[in-house]
Amino acid sequence: MLSREYLREHTDEYRQALKKRGASVDLERFLELDAERRKTIVAVEALKNQRNTASQEIAALKKSKQDASAQIDAMKRVGDEIKELDARLGQIEIDLANLELYFPNAPHESLPVGPDETHNRVERTWGDKPAFGFTPKPHWEIGEALGILDFERATKVSGPRFAFLFGAGAKLNRALISFMLDRHESNGYIEVVPPDIVNADSLRGTGQLPKFEEDLFKLQGERAYYLIPTAEVPVTNIHRDETLDASALTRKYAAYTPCFRSEAGSYGKDTRGLIRHHQFEKVEIVKFTMPDRSWDEHETLTNDAEALLQALGLPYRVVTLSTGDLSFSSAKTYDIEVWLPGQETYREISSCSNYLDFQARRANIRYRTADKKGGFVHTLNGSALPLGRTIVAILENYQQADGSVVIPKVLRPYMKGVEKIG
RNA sequence: GGAGAGGUGGCAGAGCGGUUGAAUGCGACGGUCUCGAAAACCGUUAUACCUUAACGGGUAUCGAGGGUUCGAAUCCCUCCCUCUCCGCCA
Numbered sequence: 001m002l003s004r005e006y007l008r009e010h011t012d013e014y015r016q017a018l019k020k021r022g023a024s025v026d027l028e029r030f031l032e033l034d035a036e037r038r039k040t041i042v043a044v045e046a047l048k049n050q051r052n053t054a055s056q057e058i059a060a061l062k063k064s065k066q067d068a069s070a071q072i073d074a075m076k077r078v079g080d081e082i083k084e085l086d087a088r089l090g091q092i093e094i095d096l097a098n099l100e101l102y103f104p105n106a107p108h109e110s111l112p113v114g115p116d117e118t119h120n121r122v123e124r125t126w127g128d129k130p131a132f133g134f135t136p137k138p139h140w141e142i143g144e145a146l147g148i149l150d151f152e153r154a155t156k157v158s159g160p161r162f163a164f165l166f167g168a169g170a171k172l173n174r175a176l177i178s179f180m181l182d183r184h185e186s187n188g189y190i191e192v193v194p195p196d197i198v199n200a201d202s203l204r205g206t207g208q209l210p211k212f213e214e215d216l217f218k219l220q221g222e223r224a225y226y227l228i229p230t231a232e233v234p235v236t237n238i239h240r241d242e243t244l245d246a247s248a249l250t251r252k253y254a255a256y257t258p259c260f261r262s263e264a265g266s267y268g269k270d271t272r273g274l275i276r277h278h279q280f281e282k283v284e285i286v287k288f289t290m291p292d293r294s295w296d297e298h299e300t301l302t303n304d305a306e307a308l309l310q311a312l313g314l315p316y317r318v319v320t321l322s323t324g325d326l327s328f329s330s331a332k333t334y335d336i337e338v339w340l341p342g343q344e345t346y347r348e349i350s351s352c353s354n355y356l357d358f359q360a361r362r363a364n365i366r367y368r369t370a371d372k373k374g375g376f377v378h379t380l381n382g383s384a385l386p387l388g389r390t391i392v393a394i395l396e397n398y399q400q401a402d403g404s405v406v407i408p409k410v411l412r413p414y415m416k417g418v419e420k421i422g
Numbered sequence: 423g424g425a426g427a428g429g430u431g432g433c434a435g436a437g438c439g440g441u442u443g444a445a446u447g448c449g450a451c452g453g454u455c456u457c458g459a460a461a462a463c464c465g466u467u468a469u470a471c472c473u474u475a476a477c478g479g480g481u482a483u484c485g486a487g488g489g490u491u492c493g494a495a496u497c498c499c500u501c502c503c504u505c506u507c508c509g510c511c512a
Contacts, residue, residue, distance in 0.1 A: 037472095038472065038473090041471075041472050041473090041481080042472065042473070042480095044481085045471095045472065045473090045480060045481045045482090046480080046481095048480085048481060048482085049479095049480060049481070051492075051493075052480095052481090052493085054492070054493085055440070055492060055493045056440075056441060056493090058440075058492060058493070059440040059441080059492095059493080060440090060441090062440075063440085068492080069492095071492070072491095072492040072493095073492080074492080075492040075493080076491095076492065078492085079491085079492070079493090243469095374469090
């Protein structure tokens with residue numbers, strides 16, 4: 001959510017931002033309602049002031065056993081007016097919320113402007129693409145041949161876009177979790193196991209609701225429960241409706257959770273392999289920081305994710321998402337794309353975003369300094385890393401001519417010294 | 423699932439329907455005293471919104487939302503949450 005003051009006073013700037021995103025919202029209606037809201041508040045508060053004053057007079061009169069019926073009658077009419085205006089104000093607030101919860105964040109000025117991902121800007125590239133003396137295979141062929149990936153049975157048991165991991169594949173998964181969490185711990189992230197089911201307030205706080213409900217799995221039942229699409233939701237909402245001590249910022253969390261996405265509207269996309277599933281696992285890193293530090297924290301957060309790929313020896317590049325490719329809540333996002341030789345392409349493996357105070361306003365997460373200055377914190381997060389896509393990258397980059405797969409050195413201590421699969 | 427108790431300021435804890443934004447205590451902050459500290463004493467000690475060039479002024483907030491009333495922390499209704507006991511369960 002953007003501040004009403006910003007929308008009111010930098011209207012043209014925000015209009016430009018919307019244009020760059022290719023988004024359209026009813027900004028004019030918002031401005032009208034905002035003006036009416038303030039006008040109504042002035043009117044109703046004047047009446048309340050009148051009533052409060054009169055109430056004290058009535059109390060004084062009654063105390064001295066005098067007649068107060070004239071004042072009481074007058075206040076009856078004032079009371080009715082107040083009731084009317086308060087009702088109108090309530091409706092305006094509802095209408096405003098229904099508008100502004102759909103207003104996307106304003107993209108940062110450093111983003112390349114463009115309608116889609118073809119305008120993303122490559123910032124840097126790391127690592128050498130592995131050279132093979134044979135034609136490298138895609139991961140689904142490697143994994144199925146090794147008996148560690150099984151899509152057919154997952155489709156039988158659940159449906160399309162699910163997978164089984166067996167044996168060494170499952171162990172590789174487990175090793176990666178420990179490896180990543182250990183790295184994050186030494187970088188100062190607090191390890192957290194959050195709930196995998198959240199309420200609607202939390203999803204509103206991080207920006208998935210109200211606009212993107214169709215992307216979520218909603219549970220049947222009396223309560224509005226949802227499966228989390230990312231640990232960003234429960235972890236960012238840890239501090240919803242809280243005021244954090246500025247001296248305790250930046251606060252950093254790392255969480256390993258499953259993620260559930262309906263993938264509505266992605267029929268036909270990425271149908272092979274482990275790339276786009278309804279359920280996947282991910283280690284997510286989240287930061288709460290002071291506004292003046294968030295851009296620096298954004299860089300270091302991205303570096304923390306990159307460091308994992310470097311340690312795993314997986315070639316990647318970092319791109320800045322263009323204005324049209326940017327997600328709803330984000331002001332700036334770096335995508336890290338890992339090289340997949342089996343598919344001869346760079347593939348998104350991590351998104352590292354700075355939301356500025358957009359989520360903090362929705363979720364009401366504030367800070368307070370020692371000298372009592374307050375405001376909204378800035379929130380950031382990034383995947384570091386998703387398990388499925390990391391396994392994909394390992395299988396494809398470390399595959400051998402004989403169909404086996406070498407285990408990256410940093411993972412071997414987590415796999416009882418096993419050096420290769422197959 | 424059944425039975426009960428309770429939600430008031432940073433915390434603890436008062437609060438006959440009428441100067442109660444809210445006693446009191448603790449904590450925190452500032453000051454006096456001291457070489458310094460402790461103790462003692464004095465003072466300060468919420469947030470949001472509206473308004474104002476500013477000083478300031480106003481409104482709201484005692485779990486949430488409705489209602490009664492000229493006036494609600496206080497009365498009524500609904501909901502939420504927490505705790506205790508029983509049952510069930512990994």
